[in-house]
Amino acid sequence: MSRLNGRRAQAEAEHLKVNVAILGAGRIAHSMASTLVAMAGDPRYRDLVAPYAVAARDGGRAAEFAARYGFPVSYGSYEELLADPLVDLVYIATPHSLHAEQGVMCLEAGKNVLVEKSFTANAAQARELLDAARRTGLLCTEAIWTRYMPSRAMIDDIVASGVIGEVKAVNANLCYPVSGKARMTDPALAGGALLDVGVYPLNFIDMVLGPRPIAGIDATMVPYETGVDAHDSITIRYEDGTMAAAQASMLVSSDRGGYVWGTEGYIVCRNINNVEGIDVFDADHKLAAHHDVPAQLTGYEYQVADAANAILDGLTECAAMPHADTLRIMELMDSIRGQWGLSYPFE
Template sequence: MSRLNGNRAQAQAEHLKVNVAILGAGRIAHAMATTLVKMAADPHYADLVAPYAVAARDGERAAAFAAQYGFPVSYGSYEELLADPQVDLVYIATPHSLHAEQGIMCLQAGKNILVEKSFTANAAQARELLAVAEASGLLCTEAIWTRYMPSRRMIDDIVASGVIGEVKMVDANLCYPVSGKARMTDPMLAGGALLDVGVYPLNFIDMVLGPRPIDRIVTSMTPYETGVDAHDAITLHYADGTMATAQASMLVSSDRGGYIWGTDGYIVCQNINNVEGIDVYNNDHALVAHHDVPAQLTGYEYQVADAANAILDGLTECAAMPHADTVRIMELMDQVRNQWGLTYPFE
């Protein structure tokens, strides 16, 4: 079990920080390492978390990674990392298809986990991983950074203020030309646009509208040459008459906009993948308010801080991304893929 044991007072008395380890050494792992180093040097987080270790399947690669960021420990296998009693939180930074297996391995070794999105490759894997998490009493949370950012609360507050009236429709898109990356095009790695970029528009919609019943899903996609989805279009028809649309692609760029349309006006969110600003318009299309988003270290710090605080408080999930929300999004993506007739080879 974690040396912290969910006891914040004891941890503070002993000046213990949450030691964070990274499992995997790919691109997203580097982004997290940068974040951890900045958090360790920032007075807001310096007493909360410490960058501690990295593990990769290649010991030399792990050692080079640790040296680059000043991590004190590196391991050439995941098993060695999980045997280290000083590791409190493991950030899983591997492809989607490996998350369930590796997450279970971490939990069974007594490690709290922060699992990069998409949480798993499908809902069945998500439920299996969460069952192990719940039995373990350890923290297990999905690392989809937009759920933890201050911009989310800002958007919620603007909608709740009634300034745009009753929300009737939401639209969100995220597209990047990233098909040159092997993990994006490989079906064995659960590649494709949906789980990597399409998950963000769906989460944006879900954050605005919440868990209301969906009557009907209308969707289509254009396949990549390997069979995974390249472009996606998804329309959600809710039982209360609300509607939402989402678009994603791994071949082109888009404006990355999030749009919330109400009876008295609308909200424009610049870049749903890391909201940079929020504009509010009335029914005459006049700008009535602009909201700046607080400065950040990298944007990843919020999910790390939430996870670390949850560990110190003995919690098994984070309020910003509870298990129910993770499962709901995974089930939605399963339904979408089912309509496309897209399955991964391991399913």
């Protein structure tokens, strides 16, 4: 029996679950913990994943986190977590600047990884982490939840139906006033709007248009007092004449809209960060169709389920966010920062 089929067959026969551990105990770690607990109680996922452990640099903080969510194990160091043979998948919930180093550490310890977006701080780090995944033969996938959500396939299906004609332009924005969070303004942690919120409109554009040759990028930003980007505007011109525009900010609020413009109509997506509904309009701006998205636990469950199933199938990447897509987005963001002359202290 092959390794690919063997692990899944064993899991189905013995009702094995993928034990998920969280590395880090910050805000996003709490969101993931809530998700794992909800999945454990949901018939769709309870035989697939189990909330197992958390590790933080402070043992007391880790213990409190574990007690709050009912995780059976907590560790006061990342090394202790990685030494635990029962850990199958590590969700990396630390700042961008730490993802590459910690991801490689997990993989070399024999642990599959689900790495919070932005995958790394730059493309060079992304290549280093993806090389480790290939070297170890373990799963390494980026946790950008919009790539895994059902809304993505719904948008793809609408575009493929031809109802809006040929897509010629895409516009997406995501802005939150989050400059009060220390990590957002710290250059040493790869802070700024681009890697934290700008990554979503860029991924929305990429999901709709897919990989295609870029003719040029025009990007501008307003810097924060610490030097990181605070407010961004990005236009991408493709060789086939298609255009895309993205806006991101950590200073203001926006409508968070995603817009796909075609020759015979257009699509409006409410909240690209977690699509709440999709409206289709004809060329006369009349509502042609409305699509509700499926009810969800938290929205994070899809990436966890995809990662767990990939592990059971012996895969090193998830189809929803393959390594090539992750690297393309990282290279795009490097190019944008290059226009700004923005680098981080560790680069």
